[in-house]
Amino acid sequence: xxxxxxxxxxxxxxxxxxxxxxxxxxxxxxxxxxxxxxxxxxxxxxxxxxxxxxxxxxxxxxxxxxxxxxxxxxxxxxxxxxxxxxxxxxxxxxxxxxxxxxxxxxxxxxxxxxxxxxxxxxxx
Amino acid sequence: xxxxxxxxxxxxxxxxxxxxxxxxxxxxxxxxxxxxxxxxxxxxxxxxxxxxxxxxxxxxxxxxxxxxxxxxxxxxxxxxxxxxxxxxxxxxxxxxxxxxxxxxxxxxxxxxxxxxxxxxxxxxxxxxxxxxxxxxxxxxxxxxxxxxxxxxxxxxxx
Numbered sequence: 543x544x545x546x547x548x549x550x551x552x553x554x555x556x557x558x559x560x561x562x563x564x565x566x567x568x569x570x571x572x573x574x575x576x577x578x579x580x581x582x583x584x585x586x587x588x589x590x591x592x593x594x595x596x597x598x599x600x601x602x603x604x605x606x607x608x609x610x611x612x613x614x615x616x617x618x619x620x621x622x623x624x625x626x627x628x629x630x631x632x633x634x635x636x637x638x639x640x641x642x643x644x645x646x647x648x649x650x651x652x653x654x655x656x657x658x659x660x661x662x663x664x665x666x
Numbered sequence: 667x668x669x670x671x672x673x674x675x676x677x678x679x680x681x682x683x684x685x686x687x688x689x690x691x692x693x694x695x696x697x698x699x700x701x702x703x704x705x706x707x708x709x710x711x712x713x714x715x716x717x718x719x720x721x722x723x724x725x726x727x728x729x730x731x732x733x734x735x736x737x738x739x740x741x742x743x744x745x746x747x748x749x750x751x752x753x754x755x756x757x758x759x760x761x762x763x764x765x766x767x768x769x770x771x772x773x774x775x776x777x778x779x780x781x782x783x784x785x786x787x788x789x790x791x792x793x794x795x796x797x798x799x800x801x802x803x804x805x806x807x808x809x810x811x812x813x814x815x816x817x818x819x820x821x822x823x824x
């Protein structure tokens with residue numbers, strides 16, 4: 543994995559792994575993202591999975607829903623000393639922005655990802 | 667009746683509760699009965715941030731909830747009473763036998779000592795026994811994680 547802010551994706555069912563696969567297909571940089579599923583987890587086990595995926599490095603955690611178990615588990619884990627930011631409503635454009643621009647702080651990387659993800663939502 | 671669902675779910679407040687059941691039942695109030703969360707203000711703050719617009723949350727310890735359940739039943743808002751484990755829900759039902767008529771098993775996940783009953787439901791023999799006692803006392807015990815899923819009676823899970 544190349545240097546820079548770590549990316550962890552926490553989603554329901556198999557969504558995180560599928561997003562990583564899609565990022566890899568487009569960019570070849572899927573290995574900078576760690577997928578975490580909430581499948582079969584109570585809140586403590588999910589928190590453990592997130593902690594393991596985070597490791598000690600600065601990170602951005604992408605979650606699917608702003609009201610779901612993934613978000614809650616991430617918030618519980620990041621209540622500790624982790625240098626990390628959370629972005630909700632994960633989508634492919636924000637992940638592509640992130641994997642190409644992981645420099646700076648987690649807050650900076652999260653802000654860029656959020657902007658790219660929001661900008662990509664259009665109605666034609 | 668204000669309480670539309672009595673649910674056991676070890677993920678506590680999450681998408682299935684506030685989105686799926688919330689929309690299906692028109693829920694406006696979630697009552698989370700959990701002694702651990704009751705003692706952790708920071709965790710209560712987290713759960714408050716997770717509530718969708720128009721839906722309130724009340725936190726309560728087990729003992730407090732046993733006495734306040736009649737008042738919550740009289741609240742005009744449609745509510746979900748949520749516990750994270752079987753003993754807490756059993757205690758609520760024991761103190762309020764005329765109010766708790768059905769318990770929804772929404773999610774109890776794997777831990778050592780538990781046996782898989784459904785993909786989202788693992789129970790120890792003791793938990794199963796407590797639920798069977800509830801059923802014998804007249805409370806219907808049904809497993810159903812989301813509204814669109816089939817309802818499975820406890821007898822089918824033993």
